Amino acid sequence: MNFCPKCGSIVERAIPEGDNRLRDICTSPSCGKIHYQNPRVITGCIVECEDKILFCRRAIQPRHGLWTLPAGFLENAETISEGAARETMEEANADVEVIDLFSVFTLAHINQVYMLFRATLKSPHFEPGVESLEVQLLDESQIPWDQLAFAAITETMRLYFADRKAGGFRTHIGEMRPIGEPGYRQYETLMLTE
Amino acid sequence: MNFCPKCGSIVERAIPEGDNRLRDICTSPSCGKIHYQNPRVITGCIVECEDKILFCRRAIQPRHGLWTLPAGFLENAETISEGAARETMEEANADVEVIDLFSVFTLAHINQVYMLFRATLKSPHFEPGVESLEVQLLDESQIPWDQLAFAAITETMRLYFADRKAGGFRTHIGEMRPIGEPGYRQYETLMLTE
Numbered sequence: 561m562n563f564c565p566k567c568g569s570i571v572e573r574a575i576p577e578g579d580n581r582l583r584d585i586c587t588s589p590s591c592g593k594i595h596y597q598n599p600r601v602i603t604g605c606i607v608e609c610e611d612k613i614l615f616c617r618r619a620i621q622p623r624h625g626l627w628t629l630p631a632g633f634l635e636n637a638e639t640i641s642e643g644a645a646r647e648t649m650e651e652a653n654a655d656v657e658v659i660d661l662f663s664v665f666t667l668a669h670i671n672q673v674y675m676l677f678r679a680t681l682k683s684p685h686f687e688p689g690v691e692s693l694e695v696q697l698l699d700e701s702q703i704p705w706d707q708l709a710f711a712a713i714t715e716t717m718r719l720y721f722a723d724r725k726a727g728g729f730r731t732h733i734g735e736m737r738p739i740g741e742p743g744y745r746q747y748e749t750l751m752l753t754e
Numbered sequence: 755m756n757f758c759p760k761c762g763s764i765v766e767r768a769i770p771e772g773d774n775r776l777r778d779i780c781t782s783p784s785c786g787k788i789h790y791q792n793p794r795v796i797t798g799c800i801v802e803c804e805d806k807i808l809f810c811r812r813a814i815q816p817r818h819g820l821w822t823l824p825a826g827f828l829e830n831a832e833t834i835s836e837g838a839a840r841e842t843m844e845e846a847n848a849d850v851e852v853i854d855l856f857s858v859f860t861l862a863h864i865n866q867v868y869m870l871f872r873a874t875l876k877s878p879h880f881e882p883g884v885e886s887l888e889v890q891l892l893d894e895s896q897i898p899w900d901q902l903a904f905a906a907i908t909e910t911m912r913l914y915f916a917d918r919k920a921g922g923f924r925t926h927i928g929e930m931r932p933i934g935e936p937g938y939r940q941y942e943t944l945m946l947t948e
Contacts, residue, residue, distance in 0.1 A: 561759040561760075562759065562760060562761070562762065563757055563758065563759055563760070563761070563762035564757065564759075565755040565756065565757055565758075565759045565765075565778075565789070566755075566756060566757070567756070567757070568756065568757035568762050571759075578884065581829065584759075595759075596827070597830055598794045598795065598827055598828060598829065598830065599795060599828050599829075599830055600792045601792065601793060601795060601867060633790070633792055634792060634793050634867070635775065635792065635793075636791055636792060636793055636862075636865045637862050637863070637865065638860075638862055639860035639862050639929045640858065640860050640867060640927075641860075641927070641929075641946055642862070658946065659946075659947070660927065660946060660947050661858060661925060661927045661946070664834065664855065664869075666832075666833035666834050666835075668830075668831050668832055668833050668836070669831070671830045671831065673795060673828070673834060675858075690772065730924070730925070731855060731924075731925035733834075733835070733854065733855045735833045735835075752835055752852065752853075752854060752855070753853070753854050
């Protein structure tokens, strides 16, 4: 941030009085507004249909051409489950009933919190939205594990099939930290409970 | 938002091409940046000590003088459980071990997602931080239910004691919608699963 979104004056990075973090602070004495920046929530669905899960192949960057669950940034004025259903409609034209929260992964290095819900199709219809090249129901053996777009999706699906084999689902909380060479997209996954 | 935080030009509210929501868009042809605004996460702890829970009486607005669980906005570069522990240290000088996610409440009308974790004290020490007037371990009968600061905290504690009586904790997902006269702070609570 270079300019104050409220008054247009130049901002400076400084720690406000009583705070302990650098913030963007407006330099205008008549404004002086502190602009906080916070992580964003990505919400989406694990859409179940019999033993299959709905996957979308991405028509947009990042990770164009790779597969993912329907998910995207939570918008203002919606709940996390509403956002999960909306993203599923936008990316797969699938009308879903959200069941329960399955996984929460923080990716602190990019200020993102993934929240993925189990859901079921209200009707058997689905087709690619503008952000998807194709949409498919895939069983575990059909999932292109080396062609999944995001580490939080891969880890969520691994936990999902483990829970399904164990006979019950619970909410999993974890974090992913990048390891190794920058750019290699390798992550260490740490779960709060296991 | 009135001015572009990147270049300082005037922004306008419009729906970008391929989008379906009003955004703040920079009017400068050489910039044109779209500025998205998203909900913020509030993370905090239900700190357990034997049959008591750690409560803080607020020294700041909003809800000065009322009681709450230690909680606050998730910061960039931290996980939700790290944020919950940090807020507990800041508000109650209590060093905690986070156990598991207990409740998630979306308050869509104010663009907030509460995420509250069960936690235990690593040491018996606690005392008010600068944002707290006092900090107390309270058992269920001692909780000032009509003096709690936030509806999501009240509902979380109601669910907590119900789970404890039932013999097990799980993660609860819900939303709170304001009802009745504006300003009365009355909410309807809807749970995803019950």
